[in-house]
Amino acid sequence: MKVIKQYFSKSVRFQLVLTALLFSSCIHLSDLKSPLEGIKVLVNYNIFKTFLSFRFVDSVTGLPIGQTGSEKVKVQITGSASPAIVDQLGNHKDTYESVFGLLSLALNPKDPWKPSSQNLLSFQIDATSANYKASSLSLQIDSTGKYEYRVVMEKPTVDVPGIKKYSVQLNLNGNGELIDNFNYRTPGGEGTIKINIGTQFLNSSGQIEKGSSVGLTFTVYTTLGAVPAPNALLMDVVLPDKSVQKSAIDIYRVVSVQVTNQASDALTASIANPIIVRYKIEGNSYNPKTKSKIATDNDIQTYTYLTKSSAWQLNEVLKLQSDTAGLFVESEIKYPGLNAIGIHINTCSMSGQISFQLPGVFPAYPVSTMVYLYRKIDSRYISSIRIDVPEKGFTKGIDFKVPENTPVRYDLKNYSASNSFTASPNFFDFDSGCGTLTPVQTIITSTSVGVAGKVKISFGNGFPNDQFLIKANIYLAQNSALLWSKQYLVSKTNNEFDLNANLPQNTDVFIQIQAADLVNTFDAFPVNYSFNSTVSKGMIWQFNLTPLYTQANFNFNFTRSTDLPDVNYTVKGVLTNMDNQNNEGEFLMVVKPGQANYSSTMILSRTKRYQLNLKRVGGTPDFITYPYEFILGVITQKDYSYTCELSNVVRKAVTIHLKVVCNKSEIIPTLHGYYRTVWEDAWQESDIVNGEITITCEMNSTYVIGLIVDGVMKTTTYQVDGTNFNFNFDLGDGDCAKMGW
Numbered sequence: 001m002k003v004i005k006q007y008f009s010k011s012v013r014f015q016l017v018l019t020a021l022l023f024s025s026c027i028h029l030s031d032l033k034s035p036l037e038g039i040k041v042l043v044n045y046n047i048f049k050t051f052l053s054f055r056f057v058d059s060v061t062g063l064p065i066g067q068t069g070s071e072k073v074k075v076q077i078t079g080s081a082s083p084a085i086v087d088q089l090g091n092h093k094d095t096y097e098s099v100f101g102l103l104s105l106a107l108n109p110k111d112p113w114k115p116s117s118q119n120l121l122s123f124q125i126d127a128t129s130a131n132y133k134a135s136s137l138s139l140q141i142d143s144t145g146k147y148e149y150r151v152v153m154e155k156p157t158v159d160v161p162g163i164k165k166y167s168v169q170l171n172l173n174g175n176g177e178l179i180d181n182f183n184y185r186t187p188g189g190e191g192t193i194k195i196n197i198g199t200q201f202l203n204s205s206g207q208i209e210k211g212s213s214v215g216l217t218f219t220v221y222t223t224l225g226a227v228p229a230p231n232a233l234l235m236d237v238v239l240p241d242k243s244v245q246k247s248a249i250d251i252y253r254v255v256s257v258q259v260t261n262q263a264s265d266a267l268t269a270s271i272a273n274p275i276i277v278r279y280k281i282e283g284n285s286y287n288p289k290t291k292s293k294i295a296t297d298n299d300i301q302t303y304t305y306l307t308k309s310s311a312w313q314l315n316e317v318l319k320l321q322s323d324t325a326g327l328f329v330e331s332e333i334k335y336p337g338l339n340a341i342g343i344h345i346n347t348c349s350m351s352g353q354i355s356f357q358l359p360g361v362f363p364a365y366p367v368s369t370m371v372y373l374y375r376k377i378d379s380r381y382i383s384s385i386r387i388d389v390p391e392k393g394f395t396k397g398i399d400f401k402v403p404e405n406t407p408v409r410y411d412l413k414n415y416s417a418s419n420s421f422t423a424s425p426n427f428f429d430f431d432s433g434c435g436t437l438t439p440v441q442t443i444i445t446s447t448s449v450g451v452a453g454k455v456k457i458s459f460g461n462g463f464p465n466d467q468f469l470i471k472a473n474i475y476l477a478q479n480s481a482l483l484w485s486k487q488y489l490v491s492k493t494n495n496e497f498d499l500n501a502n503l504p505q506n507t508d509v510f511i512q513i514q515a516a517d518l519v520n521t522f523d524a525f526p527v528n529y530s531f532n533s534t535v536s537k538g539m540i541w542q543f544n545l546t547p548l549y550t551q552a553n554f555n556f557n558f559t560r561s562t563d564l565p566d567v568n569y570t571v572k573g574v575l576t577n578m579d580n581q582n583n584e585g586e587f588l589m590v591v592k593p594g595q596a597n598y599s600s601t602m603i604l605s606r607t608k609r610y611q612l613n614l615k616r617v618g619g620t621p622d623f624i625t626y627p628y629e630f631i632l633g634v635i636t637q638k639d640y641s642y643t644c645e646l647s648n649v650v651r652k653a654v655t656i657h658l659k660v661v662c663n664k665s666e667i668i669p670t671l672h673g674y675y676r677t678v679w680e681d682a683w684q685e686s687d688i689v690n691g692e693i694t695i696t697c698e699m700n701s702t703y704v705i706g707l708i709v710d711g712v713m714k715t716t717t718y719q720v721d722g723t724n725f726n727f728n729f730d731l732g733d734g735d736c737a738k739m740g741w
């Protein structure tokens with residue numbers, strides 16, 4: 001065995017991370033040093049009996065958070081047994097940090113922290129990261145051994161007012177049963193979710209989920225506008241007898257409950273142990289039936305949103321309760337997804353006539369209007385109807401469904417910017433809420449002007465397609481509101497088009513040219529042209545387009561070693577941003593017997609630096625390809641060609657003997673480790689006991705073996721040739737001093 005500082009041979013790099021877990025805060029290794037200067041003490045250090053291994057993964061990609069070492073997850077541990085937790089240095093801390101998305105901790109082996117059925121150790125971890133939402137996990141340990149936890153964390157989306165999302169992991173035993181009662185209350189108290197110990201979760205096949213854990217996402221919507229479902233006052237409601245009725249629902253609170261397994265498949269709870277949600281209701285909420293604030297013992301209905309039919313299903317009727325925290329109801333979640341509470345109101349009809357007068361000249365007919373119906377007391381939207389006015393003096397009959405005995409208001413607004421207008425009057429109040437209305441009349445006056453001009457485009461080199469769609473958009477200069485938009489098919493030989501639009505008169509606007517698809521995204525110079533809509537006659541707007549993306553063609557010639565089985569092999573090409581290690585795209589190639597040449601086309605940024613790695617895909621026999629890594633840098637050409645050899649993999653069990661060497665001590669430790677090859681995305685785990693680990697690995701592979709010291713990975717590189725080997729992991733004086741050696 002030999003030390004390798006840099007690796008350029010055909011062997012595949014095989015990474016192994018050995019996370020050292022060393023002693024509790026009660027005992028220091030400095031106590032074990034020899035009192036004699038210059039004499040090195042050999043310590044057989046087999047202290048820990050219980051390991052806790054955490055993986056922090058992205059909820060979307062499933063990849064470790066900070067797998068390149070660029071991002072860490074901070075973990076705080078609370079609970080009655082939290083003093084039992086120690087880090088890889090053997091010290092108890094207030095905060096721990098992950099490395100490459102991994103964190104290894106251990107239990108202090110001394111009393112009173114020896115776990116047993118009579119000494120149940122309970123604690124909670126709270127994980128935070130700069131780019132992810134906080135996540136919590138409740139743990140219970142009742143025996144010595146190895147415990148592995150997968151903590152799913154979500155990146156915050158674009159801030160949307162009214163949405164509060166909380167994600168946690170629920171741990172299951174071997175029978176798929178929840179190992180502890182789960183009771184979570186949102187920080188603002190908007191909702192509480194309860195799941196009892198022993199609850200089992202069913203997959204789409206009706207089978208019990210037997211994984212070690214499931215993910216729970218509890219979302220509370222504090223404003224109706226944020227709910228991903230129609231939120232009009234008037235909606236289709238599925239009644240208990242399965243009939244559908246157009247009804248009004250005064251919704252007070254909406255939550256979403258999602259349970260998924262480690263493959264992100266949706267699960268449901270068993271009937272025997274339902275999920276219970278407590279909904280908080282604001283005390284000033286309005287009860288449309290009593291026409292006053294809601295109060296204790298008011299009837300409250302529960303609903304489930306049916307996505308396929310876009311309707312709310314009425315479930316049960318509950319009585320509003322109160323305690324020191326305020327008004328609430330508590331209900332079973334019968335179905336995953338959106339669930340709500342509210343008051344069910346029957347409807348009646350409101351009908352009448354509206355007539356229109358159109359003085360002046362309009363650019364085009366018909367003039368499109370929208371009549372919006374609202375509840376007067378709180379301006380809650382009920383429904384709307386579009387009316388196209390073809391001529392002066394047009395009369396239209398209207399018929400609305402409205403909540404019973406509810407005063408309403410309807411507003412008349414412009415539907416299309418191409419015929420902007422003012423209406424007088426533009427709103428009407430009706431206190432009856434039902435029945436026949438008095439006929440109303442409104443006068444519509446045009447505020448539009450015709451805009452006519454020509455757009456000419458110059459193209460830079462490197463567009464992936466010779467012709468493509470672009471969008472010409474006109475915006476209001478004051479607030480960037482979109483007034484007009486149209487798509488055009490353009491090319492180097494068809495590079496100009498006529499622009500004709502009707503815009504609000506005496507208005508400052510600007511025109512922008514935008515890409516209609518990702519393939520031909522571009523920068524436009526100038527970015528926009530500003531003009532006044534009343535003087536834009538016969539204008540010419542010229543834009544120069546520079547492509548932001550270009551097409552790159554990857555061509556491969558695969559040869560095979562003579563000992564490789566003559567079957568199909570699936571190779572995945574992964575393009576990575578060299579500056580931040582983000583995955584920028586993937587493609588698959590199924591290498592078949594008798595076929596050597598393969599190609600794939602990718603649309604890539606002209607401003608990023610790329611690295612291409614080839615990886616094997618599961619489901620095929622193990623193999624390696626050399627070379628497997630290519631540095632592309634910034635894309636400067638269209639075609640890339642490579643010749644790669646597919647070779648057979650030979651595996652053998654190799655025993656590694658590890659010794660950590662400091663100035664005055666040599667430690668044979670007990671460790672918890674992680675390892676993987678360059679062909680794999682997921683880390684594997686194993687224990688090193690008394691400084692020894694046996695791994696079935698690929699021959700002629702390179703290992704990067706590391707030790708985590710204060711949240712930093714210290715590494716040394718070795719090549720394994722199939723024989724058992726020993727190695728000394730030499731640490732500097734500074735690191736040894738930190739570890740008490």
